Structure formats: C-alpha cells, structure tokens
Amino acid sequence: EPEVTQTPSHQVTQMGQEVILRCVPISNHLYFYWYRQILGQKVEFLVSFYNNEISEKSEIFDDQFSVERPDGSNFTLKIRSTKLEDSAMYFCARSSARLAGGPGTDTQYFGPGTRLTVL
C-alpha cells in the first residue's frame, strides 16, 4: 500500500517560532492523522482529520496546534509558537475511507516522519 510523503524530513527552529509540517497523500484518502514520538518514547496520537474537519484530538493538541488541508491535497500541521518540548518526530498517517453502512476499515499507514528540533 502506498503511504504518504512528508516534508521536510528534518526541521530545526528556534523556540517561539512557527513551523508548518506537510503531509502529501499519494492517493485520494479521506482520513488523516498526526502522531508524535519524542525521542526514545512511544508514539502518541495528536489529531485525526476527516472530510476537512477535525474528528478527534488529544490533550496534547492544544491551542498551539492547528491542522488544515488548504488545497485539497497537502495536509499540514502548524505549531504556532514552538517550545523545547515540541522536539520530536512527527508522523502523518492515512487510512482508507470508512465503508458506508459498514464497520470502519482500516489500517493506518505512516509517512516517514519529520524530525523537529527546537533550539
């Protein structure tokens, strides 16, 4: 199954700066997710996005975070004012659309990740 691509692969920024991480689906999927993994720790859910709306978000996903799909293809995660503790690997994932009238489908396939370093 094709995954997604993510840009940039590595982003270094100063504390307090805004960053935008991008996820580009290879095919036209409807479900998107952002997860993060602080170095050496487990993968944590941030937000899910369906049909151009947030469907669920975690406690981590506070007002500093936002997501959008501005042009119908790229899916972006914005961090408005980065903190040192935002340093992590950020993964975008996608899954297939939910089957109408049936159970939810599906497997989440992950992109290669963006390593964010906040100095």
Add this chain to the structure above:
Amino acid sequence: AQKVTQAQTEISVVEKEDVTLDCVYETRDTTYYLFWYKQPPSGELVFLIRRNSFDEQNEISGRYSWNFQKSTSSFNFTITASQVVDSAVYFCALSDGFGNEKLTFGTGTRLTIIP
C-alpha cells in the same frame, strides 16, 4: 480508557533463535482492532498486521506469527529463526471498534538480533 502494555523494554537474541514479543491490552470496547508496527533504525513505522476482536485465529506470515487471546487480553508476536534485519523497535497498538480511530500505542520493545 484504552491501554497497551509491552512489558519487555529490550530483548536480545542470537540470530536464528525464536523470539516472542508480548502485548497486553485494556479496553472497554467489545469491538476493537489490534496492530503491530515495526520501527527499524531508519525511523519509519512499518505496518505488520491488523486483527479485529472477533477474529481469534492465529496468523502466520513467513517467519512471523501472532497469537491473539481475548481471555488474557494478549496479542503476542513471535519471530521464528530471527535475522539481523529483524532488529528494530516493535510497537503494539489498539484502536476502538469503529475503525479509522486513533491508535493507542504501547511503549515498544527494542529487539536486537546478535549475528
């Protein structure tokens, strides 16, 4: 709340040995999905398997096999005849039953295969 426990933080085995990675989960849902992902040193997350809560059949794929037991809330992963390329961090994950929902990950098990 959902929870996934991978009690084995690190495991080292000599090449060609078999190894089992444990995963215990907690959920109040009657319908749910379980997953295993592999994270090699390069850092990406590679999907290995998905199993829904109504399917307790064990699954084998080449050298990989999975043992799902609802009675003990476990979904263990065995690698037979391990190879150096199996060295990675392996994550077990859980999502609730409606699909396309968030994944709750365990803390991962770092597997090192010694040549």
